[in-house]
Amino acid sequence: MKSSASFRKWVVQSPPVEFLLEHGSAAVKDVLLGALRHGPVPKHIAFVMDGNRRFARSKRQEVTEGHSAGFEALARILEICYKIGVKVVTVYAFSIENFKRSRSEVDNLMDMAKMRLGQLAQHGQLLDKYGAKIQLLGRREMIRPDVLETLDQAMELTRHNTKAVLNICAPYTSRDEMATAIQKTVVQYCQPLRPRLRRPFSETHIARQIEAGRIKSLERATSGMPESTRAMESTEEEDYVYKPSTPGTGAVYQDILQAVESLLDEAADENTATADEEVIAGATSSILVYLKDITLSQEEKLIEVRDILDFDLSDAQLQELQSLADKLTDYQTKTAVSESTTLGNNGEHANASPRPPLPPMYPDIENIDENTLTSHTYTGSDAPPLDLLIRTSGVERLSDFMLWQCHQTTEVRFVDCYWPEFGLWHFVPIILEWQWKQNKETSGASEN
């Protein structure tokens, strides 16, 4: 018994073995990852980092310690991923549903994210070594503002990196992502098309030219051209100014004018400039254009109106203006008006009764397809398709993660260990099997 112990000691302390033990594991890892790099490698891997809490419970630790261990596991896996050449890693850090957890746990998670990302941001160079860029996918506005600030710093610091991407999904659910993608698509298709006024040629003019060419000689026919194009340009430049058409809307319009004037006065106190009537009317018209645009969100409207007034107005003030603007029932959108006026101007129907305003031109909804929606997801259309989705802790469901991205050719792997335990020896077999399958498919394809 004693001799075997001393023998083991002798072996362990012998120079070659000692050297191997000290540097061996790192060397083995390097060779292994270097070898993996030489096969096909998934371009995009997603992880559901599940089991931090159960890991902590099984070790009789605090939940926070479990999350810390999870963060270390993430760092470990990221290094492996980037070393073997994975381009995009997407991790599920925080679900919108997680806000339903205990207040203290949510706060702890936020504190940890802030501290870790703060550290990350302070060591910008360390991230550079893998050339990885951090991106945040999810509902930004739900994150605590102080945490968001550190997150933004981390993203800013790594923005110039192009070799790899780390997508942090927080606070994220896939249904929310898909709903947002549909919403953004709808918004995109509600942007009126620029009416075809930009082209300097007019159809009626061309028709007239042809007619003239038939009847008269060519020299006399070319005389009308410059005049008509000038007319086109002038209508194009003209800004739409709203004029109330009924007494009721006239009163509302006066209210709006007064509201804008008082706002301008407030702004003037700050900027030391006074506004005359013409300026007020002009500002009101341009504010109305934005307030009446249904495709703009409340925030976008706020930004635009602030821009016009050069004044930091509050949400309540915008609400007030909006409610006034909603009462103007005879308002026409800018494009509709400009379209109808230009048609009236350059056509031969100038003397005819005024046409009903044309509805604004919208893009054809039949052009919406899968790619449109994909381009509006958080991952966007630039990210390579998801090759592999790995979920730890033995739960065999997707739990609202990457549904849109993973429901086609992605291989989903459920691993039966807690996330903090997930490491090289769990990960490498998965990659190997993926490579093996990939090799088989390519050789099968070449045989056929």
Next chain:
Amino acid sequence: MLSARQTAAFYDNSSLEGHELSARERESIMKPLLPEPPSNDSKSTVMLQERIHQRAESKRKERKKPIRTTLRHWLYMAFHTIIHIFFGIHIRIRKSIRAVKHRWSAVFNYHHRTPELIRKDMKNISKMPQHLSVALELNTQDDRQAAMATLVNDVGDLTSWCAASGISFLSVYEKTGVLKRTVPELHIAISQTLHRYFARENTPHLSIRVSSEPAYSPPTTPPNQPNAHSPFTITVLLLSADDGRSSMVDLAKVLAGMAQKGNLAPVDINADLIDAELTELVMDEPELLILFGPRVVLDGYPPWQVRLTEIFHLPDYTEGVSYSVFTQALNNYASAQKRFGT
């Protein structure tokens, strides 16, 4: 390795004296563990001259040891090949062992087309899914008619097993949608299978649904008449790849059209609205999805509805639809529900 004290300091973000670590102190702790900073710094702030200089230097370095680089490359290639040879052997052995296991359990788990036996198998399962979903595949390598016959047969068996276990809603996903095109024939085929399993008076009533269309239950012919008062109705919903992304694209088109006409503000579009529409048109979330393939690849399965679905598959399983997988899936589902208490 770091000392315990250093590790503690790094995790707590405070030094031994108790004040917060500065970035420099943290870097000095971690320095021995980190690789050299990259030579080709891509930061735009780096002066151009410096970069040119660096590049020249790194080129010189590369030129200095081409043999070493080539050797390393060869070493990695060799390792890659060796690892994959061993891994290939490992996978083949694993597959054959699992195949034997699967055969074995298939022999021991057989239903003998008797609902009573199936019911007995299900007795110990504490929780049954209300809505079960299965993904099937049309075997394209076989002759088309034979493949179709297998598929219809499988759907018939699955429907009977579900009916015997008390599951009243079964959705069948088949990517290409061949099943959807032959609903009346399918109805006859499944009904026949049900008759083979159940006694005449107990045969459950069958209704087949294709998304966005009314359910198909043919005008009851005289032999079916006694089943009208049957206690159990099973609904089979046929799904294809069209019910996945395409249905969502269609929904987006309709919503965009409404918004263009001013009937809908984009801010009103949210997950609840979309969920309500897709549930109505396609289906509700299934509680359990059984894949009869060797790997978990969803292959176009409707993404919206698969959110919280328990996904069951047997690794390396290639035998197609079988009763033993069905029972294992249900057992697994019940134990998972127990574990997570949802």
